[in-house]
Amino acid sequence: MKRRDLVIAALIVGGLVLASAVAVARLAGDPVGLLTRDAAASAGLPPYTGVISTFTVMVWFAAGTLSAFIAWTDGKHRRRLAPFAYLLLALAADDALLLHESVGPRLGIHELLIYAVYGLGALRIAYLMLGEERIVALAFWTGAALLAISVLVDVAFLGAYLLEDGAKLLGVLVWSTVPLLAHSAPRAAVPVLGLDRALEHRSQPG
Known part of the structure; x- marks a missing residue:
C-alpha cells in the first residue's frame, strides 16, 4: 500500500460515515444535525x-x-x-x-x-x-x-x-x-x- 492510499482511505471512511448519517436521518425523519451535533449542546445541558x-x-x-x-x-x-x-x-x-x-x-x-x-x-x-x-x-x-x-x-x-x-x-x-x-x-x-x-x-x- 502506498502512503497516499492511507489519506485516500481516511477520506473514504469519513465520506461513508457522513453518507450513513444522512441516510439514517432520512429514514428516521429527523434532521441530520441530530446525528452530527453534540448531544449535550442539543439538549441544552x-x-x-x-x-x-x-x-x-x-x-x-x-x-x-x-x-x-x-x-x-x-x-x-x-x-x-x-x-x-x-x-x-x-x-x-x-x-x-x-x-x-x-x-x-x-x-x-x-x-x-x-x-x-x-x-x-x-x-x-x-x-x-x-x-x-x-x-x-x-x-x-x-x-x-x-x-x-x-x-x-x-x-x-x-x-x-x-x-x-x-x-x-x-x-x-x-x-x-x-x-x-x-x-x-x-x-x-x-x-x-x-x-x-x-x-x-x-x-x-x-
Whole structure:
C-alpha cells in the first residue's frame, strides 16, 4: 500500500460515515444535525455533561488505534496486539453508541450476552498475553480486572455511577499502556510462565 492510499482511505471512511448519517436521518425523519451535533449542546445541558464518558471513549479509540498501529509495524507483537486492537475498538464503539445498553436490547440481544462475547475475547487475549513480558501481561490483567468491576457494578449495583464509570476509565487507561509497554519491551524480556516460544511454535504452520 502506498502512503497516499492511507489519506485516500481516511477520506473514504469519513465520506461513508457522513453518507450513513444522512441516510439514517432520512429514514428516521429527523434532521441530520441530530446525528452530527453534540448531544449535550442539543439538549441544552451544561457543557461538562458526560465529560468523563466522553474522555473514556477518547481513550478507548486512542488505545485501539495505537495497538493497531504497533501491531501493523511491529511483527513481534502482531499476534497479540491485533486482536487486542479489535477488542478495544469494538468496546469504543459500544461505549460511544450505547450498543450493549440500548441498541442490543432493542434488537432482542440481551446485555449479558454482549458482555459474554467481550469477556470471551478478553480471555483469548489474556492467554496470548502469556507470551509477553510480565509487566505487559500485568497491565492487561489489571485493566481487565478494573473493567470487570465496572461491568459488575453496571449489572448488580444500578446507580453507582462514580464506581462504574471510574473503574471503566481506570481500566481503559491501564489498557492504553499495554501497546506502549509491549513495543518498548527489551528483545530479551522474559515472558510470563516462559510460554513465548510455545506460542510461537503453535502459530507456525505444519
